[in-house]
Amino acid sequence: MYRNDTVYYPQDEMTTFLLPVTSGCSYNKCVFCSMYKDDKYGEVPFSDIEMQLVNGYTYTEKVFLTGADPISIGFDKMKRLLDMIHQHLPYCACVASYASIKNISKYSVEELSILHDAGLRLLYIGFETGRDDILKLMNKSHTVNEAVKQAKKLNESKIPFDSIIMYGIAGEGESVDNAVATSKMINQFMTNRVITMNLTVSHGAELENMIKRGDFISPNRTERLVEIRTLLENLEPKQPMIFDTTHPTNIIKIKGTLPQDKKRLIDKVTNLIKVL
Numbered sequence: 001m002y003r004n005d006t007v008y009y010p011q012d013e014m015t016t017f018l019l020p021v022t023s024g025c026s027y028n029k030c031v032f033c034s035m036y037k038d039d040k041y042g043e044v045p046f047s048d049i050e051m052q053l054v055n056g057y058t059y060t061e062k063v064f065l066t067g068a069d070p071i072s073i074g075f076d077k078m079k080r081l082l083d084m085i086h087q088h089l090p091y092c093a094c095v096a097s098y099a100s101i102k103n104i105s106k107y108s109v110e111e112l113s114i115l116h117d118a119g120l121r122l123l124y125i126g127f128e129t130g131r132d133d134i135l136k137l138m139n140k141s142h143t144v145n146e147a148v149k150q151a152k153k154l155n156e157s158k159i160p161f162d163s164i165i166m167y168g169i170a171g172e173g174e175s176v177d178n179a180v181a182t183s184k185m186i187n188q189f190m191t192n193r194v195i196t197m198n199l200t201v202s203h204g205a206e207l208e209n210m211i212k213r214g215d216f217i218s219p220n221r222t223e224r225l226v227e228i229r230t231l232l233e234n235l236e237p238k239q240p241m242i243f244d245t246t247h248p249t250n251i252i253k254i255k256g257t258l259p260q261d262k263k264r265l266i267d268k269v270t271n272l273i274k275v276l
């Protein structure tokens with residue numbers, strides 16, 4: 001079960017107290033992903049979770065819930081979980097977690113507000129792209145409209161979130177259009193940070209077969225860099241927002257705050273394009 005699973009977490013949570021909540025992925029159908037392909041979805045029993053907390057360091061300030069999408073356990077269990085964390089780790093000011101648009105949609109704004117007040121203070125969400133045709137091609141379980149709707153609910157309930165997007169995902173010749181559409185989507189809500197990931201073809205993922213069949217052609221390096229630059233050019237955040245390409249998959253590592261660092265970041269991407 002979950003004790004033998006590979007544990008995935010954002011690089012910023014490397015030193016955070018990791019608390020297993022689910023194993024596998026409740027969806028497990030995105031064609032570019034093979035992370036949980038062989039794992040059965042399941043919930044970690046509350047008795048096990050409590051045992052981890054009892055043995056935790058009392059002065060822990062942050063907890064990251066592990067699992068593909070721990071909020072899949074639903075409102076009642078999430079509230080119970082957050083209360084349990086608060087009971088055993090009273091100095092914990094932030095509980096963070098991955099979350100999918102599909103599962104956020106199962107919560108009302110009121111429920112999300114209650115979870116915020118109980119300590120849920122950061123979500124990492126895979127938006128991937130702002131194009132419906134690409135979401136469909138990648139077999140994501142949401143549409144752009146749904147993504148914007150759920151993001152606005154989080155804004156209303158005051159739960160901060162980071163938006164993970166993936167360049168290269170639209171395929172050869174589509175990157176500029178994808179960047180424009182993705183920026184347009186993100187410009188409709190407030191997010192702490194845009195985290196970019198570079199599309200990589202994982203062994204065992206359905207995307208690997210799509211490429212073999214010629215149903216998907218990956219864009220080259222230059223096109224991917226142009227996609228990052230186009231994103232930067234088109235992002236117009238309503239409040240300061242971090243733009244972060246430091247995830248290991250990226251072909252350029254840059255980080256800054258928009259709008260003030262926009263020119264500096266664009267120049268860095270342009271300089272790399274020139275030397276390719």
Ligand code: SF4
Pocket residue numbers: 025026027028029030033034035036068100126
């Ligand atoms: S990308 Fe996320 S939601 Fe999609 S299959 Fe992988 S873990 Fe599950």
